[in-house]
Amino acid sequence: MKFPLSLILCTMLSSTVFSQQFDYGKINYEDQLIDRNTIDSSANAVVIQEYGTSRMFLNDDGRINLLFKYHVKLKIFNKDGFRHANIVIPAYKGENHEEYISEIRASTYNYNAGVFEETMMDKKAIFTEQRSKYIELTKFTLPNLKDGSIIEYSYELLSPNIFNYKSWDFQSDIPKISSEYQVNIPAVYNYNVVLRGPYKLTDQKVERDNECMRLMGAKIDCSKISYIMKKIPAFIEEDFMTAASNFKSAVYFELSDSQRPDGSKQSFTKTWKDVDYELKSAKEFGGQMKRKDLYKDIIPNIIKDSPTDLAKAKAIYGYIKKQLKWNNYYGINTEGNLKAVMDNRTGNVADLNLSLIAALSAADLDAEAVILSTREKGLVNKLFSVITEFNYVVAKVNIGSESYLLDATEPLLPFGLLPLRCINDQGRVINLKKPSYWIDLKASQKSTTSYILAGTLGRDGKIKGTITTHSLGYDAFMKRQEIKKYNSIAEYVEKLDEKMTNLSIQKEEILNVDSLDNILTEKYEIEFSVHDLTNADQLYLNPFFINRISKNPFNLSERTYPIDLGTANDERIVINITLPEKYELLEKPKDLGIALPNGGGKYVLQTTLNNDILTITQLKQLSKSIYQAEEYPYLKEFFNKIIQNQKTDLLLKRAK
Template identity: 55%
Template sequence: MKYLLFLFVFFCSIAVRAQDFGFGEISGDDLDLKKVKTDSNANAVVLKEFGTASVRLDESYGNLYIDFEYHVRIKILNKNGFGSANVVIPQRIYGDKEDMVQNLKAVTINYIDGQFTQTPLDKKKVFTEKKNKYVVLTKFTMPNLVEGSIIEYSYRLYSHGLFNFRSWEFQSDIPKLYSEYIAIIPALYTYNVSLRGAQKLSSQNAELYKECLRISGRPYDCSKMTYIMKDIPALVEEDYMTAPSNFRSAINFELSEYYLLSGGKKSVTKEWKDVDFELINDKSFGSQMKRKDLFKELLPEILKNKTAPLDKAKEIYDYIKRNIKRNGFIGIQSENTIKKALETHSGNTADINLALVAALSAANLDAEAVILSTRSNGTVNNLYPVITDFNYVIAKVNIEGKSYLLDATEPLMPFGLLPLHCINGQGRVINLKKPSYWYDLKASQKETLRYSLIAELGKDGKIRGNLTIHAIGYAAYNKRKKILAASSVDEYVEKLDESMPQIRILKHAIHNLDSLENLLTENYEVEMSAFSNLNSDPLFFNPFFIDRISKNPFNLNERTYPVDLGAEKEIRINMTIKLPDNYNLADKPKELNMVLADAGGRFICTTAVEDNILLFNQLMQLNKPIYSSAEYLSLKEFYSRIIQLQKTDIILKKSK
């Protein structure tokens, strides 16, 4: 969670060097961590980490840039910690410019037979990789690793991105004993500075430097801000979390305003009315929303004589999904115009969804664009507009008092259901004629699975019958995705059969695979080898063989970030198994009716035998898309009790 820490009305760059620690100067404390309280589960630990960032002047070109220096020392505690020796340094690309890594030093230090040995990194083993058109990666692996190695590296990064001053992550996937960051910012710049995450600063300090930066002979004062955090626990990533960057303790800087060298001041932090104007007049955004003319001649063919507004919207949605395929890039701006996307049948996510907005508008439907940040991208700043927070755009259509959120980039997504990666807080609705506004991004359906087994236990010890699976909402989407990822339905069923060793699928039929708005139904004729024969008495049978929870997804003693499912969840299992004559229920799993606080969820399990019919019913409901960190332990216990219950058997005993 992000909150405003303070505003600086001065800021950035100085030649004064901060107090870094000596490279390769290892002490006895670095070798022996007995005096230090560390996480017993840690595989590696940061002993010291230091960074400094400042704005400097490139004398050759007359440009200002951010000079960032980084230095870290890490102790590898065991072989599982070797991953910390794989180093990746991201570098941004700004048009024809990109960040530059210089002065890279790296060494592995081992203590062998009472002596230190140092193995420097071979510079020939440093590689660069272009991740995409916006990011280049510098990568290397530290040499000569053994358990107990200390690795140390430092580098300097020259960055052209002044809008977001260099952020600093105090927290990572391994614990840190000490982390210090110094930001040196001249009075030319004003940044909004925010502290994110659950951990608190150990100390912070502000100093003023007079005449620290000189441009064209004119001196400027600077502010030097020092941030220190000690004994920082690792941020352990678990299931059902959004971007880890949302929760890591970090300092972030966003440029608010700056002074022009010619005089005057320019604001970077705009109001939404300013952003609205820019987006609506942007050739790659608003101009694409206005291209209704591209669809006028296509509409009769698309609509197929449909007159009801909702029917028209569905036909247009399907048309865009079929005719423009995603090229792998995402963004809020059209890459090549929606006209070209229609002609080539390919485009980025903005090409597709802005085309959808334009087509819906051409049919006289009330359509708007919604810009958002995906779950992996992080949360957006609600205090003031930061357009770089947003990385995705979808469509919103309003019909007869109801709004539908649409993403036509996902071919298997039914009308009105957003992909889970879009369910992330709020989006900003951009309307060509009205002011923009915030809109909650919520799942319109649950993730629902319903299993029904009607079977009979034969004298040969095998259970034979019919298993029917109904999938709705996100469960149906996930299943359709798996089925269509296989080369055929038969291959999908074969893999499903292999994944359930106790059950053999004899026949299958899948319905509504292409009817995305209907529930997906799978019918299987199955055979299960429950017992080698029926001569044993009693018979032990575990009924939890369908959608069994094999592992608790929640294992932390404390979780400082919420559990974000994205959507509510429901799983129902109903079994009706006819038993041979003269069998009674001797014992069964405990009858359980467990509820979470505030109607957050429930689990029900019942078992009975009536007229020689075994009836087993199970229901699990998670009624919230998001659970707070305060609810975490209850959710963890909820799953633990279910897993414990699923270890118990039904015991059938023959009557005498």
């Protein structure tokens, strides 16, 4: 739900719900009586009350700052809930834009002999951690925790960032009884307000706060708005999702415009035409895209053996990945200039990928930039043109009728495949000569792996044979990453052998580890026992020893957000075992063929015994990269059936 603050002010909603502000240290007997079975029987903790306020004020140097105050009271039900007493508060620490945490108070209350005993946190327990170049974390843990403890803490955050007014998450990973956020916004500022998530506000209050501040000698009124939500279910994160912020119930603010002292308005919500101009003229973005002169002397040597434009692009892509190393920092702007990047051979995402664009342009290839928001950051709000919502940039090269998206940060990525972190809805293409436009960010390849086991059962009860694995797409990329963690192929295989407790690797051959455009092939000569000769007439064998699914990745009773795999998946397993003599197949897992609705995928299992050769074939396909929330029950049941069937062993009996 999206609406301008001005609309709220016009409606001036009345409310029967009173402010949920509460005094620190006032613990009630009713707090002690809270029973999780009446709220959420699976919860290990619950927020009893949560209250926050934000207001603007003029600091001593005449600049407008934002003061955010937070106060919360929780009940811890058991030891599994103790983690909610480990508090982490992030603060941004950028150039000319520093946030500060202060006024921290924290207490634990335990009910004993009819009274609450308070244990106050020692200030020495507070420490800071520099998480990244721009983020500092303030951390503390509340003391004297027990089953049934009530904890309370509060703090203040001072920020110069008034463009993105402090947001508020109504949902967290534990349920909340009451959550309220009150904002005081001067009338000269107009914000777009976005309510996100599945749950609606319980109530909302709007009041006028007369003469709340003075700007350039003028008295300014404020709008005091309270957003209230009660009985809020926990938001449970599960595998295969993008940023939780895309789906949690929360309220966000974005500055639209402000009124100057002369009565005119300054607009902050920009059009894409404005953003295009800003990016193209920025020294750290458009200025670096234009630096093809840096590569004009070395490009001829890079592409000398490349007869086509596609071959040239691949050669340049390989060169940049080899020459430049990513420093693990994101950003759409370079940290320096590309000449320094070339000299130092390292840089952030923008340094590497704008270098790639400049190099492609130097070869007279049509190269563009694509700015995007990564999966963990969240979806971009496409109603408004806000540069700060983007945290990543990749290259796009157009060859004939085809376009390829490239990211030089990952040396093991093949040409045209983006890291999964970039597969997040849409990105904005920035062209130095044309207006920008949206592009879908989809995986260009699916994850594909096939396993073929050809083995022979000996009279000693051992199966000897070869497992051959072929990997493509993201499966191959992740496997190459795993292999490269080790000093050698032999070391990798040694660790792999240790993990396979029932199977021994005798010999290995791994092909195309560095040939990224080819199929990654692994061949292992293996040996494992299926019986110890004590009863060779009967043979039990579980055929699901390759990538067995032991746990359902989908366990929620209901999921309110999409299942985002990032890419479609295809896995095939074929097992052929030659038996030493005639056997009968007495028991086997049920031959199975199940399909997801709307062409979403399928699973097929078949077991046969013909001419002393036991054959087990499996096919598991997830044909879509994204499944909607309403498809969740089908996916859950799909995996349940597979897991249940894989619990059954084969029973072979020697024929008489």
